[in-house]
Amino acid sequence: MSADRLEELLWRRADGELSAEQASELDRLLGERPEGAALAAEIDRLVVALADDAPETVPPELLARLRSIPGQRRTGALLDFRRPRTTEPMTRFARRNDMNGKQKTVLGIAAFIAVAVVAVLGLYFPRPQAADVAGTIGGVEKATRHQSAQIANDDVKLEDEAAYAMLQNETIAAALEDEEFLAVISDPEAQRILADEGFLNFLSTNGMAEFLRVPMSAEVIRDGELFRQLSSPAWVRMLQSPAMMELMQNASLRQELLSPAFHQYLQNPAMASELLSPAMQAAMTSEAMAQMLQSPGFVNYLQSPGFMNYLQSPGFVNYLQSPGFVNLLQSPGFVNLLQNSGFVSYLQSPGFVSYLQSPALVRMLQSPGFVSQLQSPGFVSYLQSPAMQQAMASGMMKQAMTQQLASGAFTRR
Amino acid sequence: MADEDDRKLVVAARKGDAEAFGLLAERHAGPIFNLALRVVGERDDAMDVTQAAFVKAWTGLDRFDVERPFFSWLYRIALNEALNWKKRSSRTVRMPEAMDVVSSADTPEEALDRRRSGARVRAALGGLEPADRALITLRHLEGMGYESMAEALEISPALVKSRLFTARQRLRRLLASEVPA
Numbered sequence: 001m002s003a004d005r006l007e008e009l010l011w012r013r014a015d016g017e018l019s020a021e022q023a024s025e026l027d028r029l030l031g032e033r034p035e036g037a038a039l040a041a042e043i044d045r046l047v048v049a050l051a052d053d054a055p056e057t058v059p060p061e062l063l064a065r066l067r068s069i070p071g072q073r074r075t076g077a078l079l080d081f082r083r084p085r086t087t088e089p090m091t092r093f094a095r096r097n098d099m100n101g102k103q104k105t106v107l108g109i110a111a112f113i114a115v116a117v118v119a120v121l122g123l124y125f126p127r128p129q130a131a132d133v134a135g136t137i138g139g140v141e142k143a144t145r146h147q148s149a150q151i152a153n154d155d156v157k158l159e160d161e162a163a164y165a166m167l168q169n170e171t172i173a174a175a176l177e178d179e180e181f182l183a184v185i186s187d188p189e190a191q192r193i194l195a196d197e198g199f200l201n202f203l204s205t206n207g208m209a210e211f212l213r214v215p216m217s218a219e220v221i222r223d224g225e226l227f228r229q230l231s232s233p234a235w236v237r238m239l240q241s242p243a244m245m246e247l248m249q250n251a252s253l254r255q256e257l258l259s260p261a262f263h264q265y266l267q268n269p270a271m272a273s274e275l276l277s278p279a280m281q282a283a284m285t286s287e288a289m290a291q292m293l294q295s296p297g298f299v300n301y302l303q304s305p306g307f308m309n310y311l312q313s314p315g316f317v318n319y320l321q322s323p324g325f326v327n328l329l330q331s332p333g334f335v336n337l338l339q340n341s342g343f344v345s346y347l348q349s350p351g352f353v354s355y356l357q358s359p360a361l362v363r364m365l366q367s368p369g370f371v372s373q374l375q376s377p378g379f380v381s382y383l384q385s386p387a388m389q390q391a392m393a394s395g396m397m398k399q400a401m402t403q404q405l406a407s408g409a410f411t412r413r
Numbered sequence: 414m415a416d417e418d419d420r421k422l423v424v425a426a427r428k429g430d431a432e433a434f435g436l437l438a439e440r441h442a443g444p445i446f447n448l449a450l451r452v453v454g455e456r457d458d459a460m461d462v463t464q465a466a467f468v469k470a471w472t473g474l475d476r477f478d479v480e481r482p483f484f485s486w487l488y489r490i491a492l493n494e495a496l497n498w499k500k501r502s503s504r505t506v507r508m509p510e511a512m513d514v515v516s517s518a519d520t521p522e523e524a525l526d527r528r529r530s531g532a533r534v535r536a537a538l539g540g541l542e543p544a545d546r547a548l549i550t551l552r553h554l555e556g557m558g559y560e561s562m563a564e565a566l567e568i569s570p571a572l573v574k575s576r577l578f579t580a581r582q583r584l585r586r587l588l589a590s591e592v593p594a
Contacts, residue, residue: 004582007578007582007585008578011577011578011581015552017559042585042589043585046534046581046584046585046588047553049533049534050534050549050553050554051553055443055444055447055554056446056447056450056456057443058442058443058446059446059456059460061460062442062446062460062463062464063438063439063442065460065464066435066438066442066463066464066467067431067434067435067438067439069434069438069464069467069468069471070426070429070431070434070435070471071431
C-alpha cells in the first residue's frame with residue numbers, strides 16, 4: 001500500500017466522500033503508518049486554510065460592465081460583422097452624423113494594426129521617463145497602470161471627416177469581403193476587444209484616420225494571423241493609454257508612418273516574422289514600453305532623417321533576430337540609459353545615424369559578446385555615472401563615442 | 414429553484430432582454446470573478462476575464478442548451494477564458510490578499526497563526542499551474558462537488574478526482590518545501 005493511498009483516503013475524508021469500507025481502510029493505514037497522524041493533521045489544516053480564503057465581492061464597476069454587454073451588442077454592432085454586406089456605396093457613410101458599428105469596427109481593426117506598428121518602432125529605441133520602471137521590465141509584476149482613469153468619451157473628439165474619408169478606402173472595403181478576415185474578427189475575443197469603449201475612443205484620433213488612408217494599411221489589416229496576435233488584452237490596454245493617444249496625435253510621426261520607406265519596412269518578411277514572436281510580443285506589452293511611449297525624445301528620434309533607412313537595412317533586420325536583442329531591450333541598464341537626454345540627442349545626430357548603417361556596427365550588434373557586455377553591471381554603472389552623463393550631452397563626447405563604437409572598443413574585454 | 418430561474422432568464426435574454434441578462438450577471442458574477450481571480454491572480458485581469466466570459470456567454474446564448482445548468486456552462490467558459498489568459502500572459506501569479514477571515518473567537522495568537530497560514534497557502538496556490546489552481550478553487554472556494562466540477566470542466570468525475578488529488582498533492586508539497594516563517 002503506497003503513501004499516496006493514505007493521502008488519497010485522507011482527502012476523501014476531508015471531502016466527506018469516504019465510504020464505510022474506505023473509512024476502515026483509512027483507520028488501518030493510520031494505525032500502520034507512523035507518519036499517518038501528522039499527514040492527517042497537515043491535510044486538516046490545509047483544508048481549513050483553503051476554506052478561510054474568503055471570496056471577494058464583485059467590484060461595482062465590473063457589474064456595470066457586465067450589465068452593459070447587451071447594449072454593446074447593439075451599438076457596437078460587432079456581431080453584425082458577418083451579416084451579408086450591403087451594396088450601398090461607402091460614400092453614403094459620410095452623410096451620416098453618427099458612426100455605426102461596422103464603421104467603428106473597421107476603424108478599430110485598422111487602428112489596432114497601425115498602433116502596433118508604431119509600438120514596434122518604439123520598442124527598438126525605447127526611452128522610459130521614470131527610473132522606477134526598472135524591476136517591472138519583463139512583466140514579472142504588473143504596476144498600477146490599470147488604476148489610472150480610462151479615457152472618457154469627452155477626452156477625445158471624434159474626427160468625423162477624417163474617419164469617414166478613411167472609410168471610403170477601397171482596400172478596406174475589399175478586406176471586409178475577405179472570408180478569412182471576417183472569420184478572424186468574428187472571434188468572440190476579438191469582438192470583445194473591438195467593442196471596448198476606451199478602444200473605440202482611441203480610434204477616433206486623427207492619426208488613425210490618416211494612417212488608414214494608405215493602401216498598404218489594408219493589406220496589413222487583412223493579415224489574420226497578425227491581427228490575432230495583436231488582439232491580446234495587454235495590447236488593448238496599451239492602446240488605451242493616454243500616452244498612446246498623445247503619440248498618435250503627433251503630426252510629424254503620422255507623416256513618418258505615411259512614408260514609402262515605412263511601407264517598405266513593414267513589407268519585409270523577416271520583420272513580420274520577428275514582430276509575431278512571443279518574446280517580441282512580451283516586450284512590446286511590457287510596462288517599460290508604456291513608459292517609453294511617453295517620452296518626447298523618443299518620438300523625436302523616430303522622426304530623425306536616417307532612422308527609416310536604418311530600419312530597412314539587412315543588418316538591422318538580422319540583429320532583431322539575434323537571441324540577445326529582446327533581453328537587451330528589457331534590461332534595466334539599457335532602459336535607464338535611454339532616459340538620458342544627451343544620449344537621445346546623440347542617437348539623433350547625423351554621425352550616429354550614418355554609423356548605424358555601417359557594416360561594422362551590424363557585425364557588432366550580432367555578437368552575443370557585445371550584447372552581453374551592454375547588459376553587464378559594470379558597463380551600465382559606467383554609463384550612469386555623473387561624469388558620463390555630462391559627457392554624453394557634449395558634442396565632443398558624441399564624436400568620441402562614435403569613434404569608439406566604430407573601432408569595436410566596446411566589444412573588447 | 415436557481416436553475417429554473419436561470420432558465421427563464423436565459424430564455425428572456427435570448428430574445429434580447431438586456432435586463433434578464435443583467436440579472437444573470439448579478440447572480441453569477443461573484444463566483445466567476447473569484448474563479449478568475451484565483452487563476453489569473455490580479456484583480457484587473459480577473460475583471461477583464463470575467464467580462465470576456467460574459468461576453469462569450471451573451472454571444473453564445475443561442476447555442477446554449479437551456480435544459481442544462483446555465484451556471485456550469487458559464488463557469489466552463491470562464492475557466493477556459495482564465496486559463497487562456499494565463500497562457501498568454503505567462504506572468505507569475507501573485508495571489509490576492511484575502512479578506513480578514515479571523516474569527517472573533519480567536520485569541521491574538523490564533524488570529525496571527527490563521528493569518529500566517531492563510532498567507533502561506535495563498536502564496537503556494539500562486540505557485541501552482543493554472544489548471545491545478547482552478548481545480549482547487551472549484552472544490553474549496555466554490556465548494557463544488559465532483560459532479561459539478563466534472564460538468565464545468567467537461568471531464569468525467571473520475572478524472573476530476575484524480576486531477577484534484579494530484580493538484581492537492583502538489584499544493585501540499587509546495588507548502589512543505591518552503592522555509593517556515
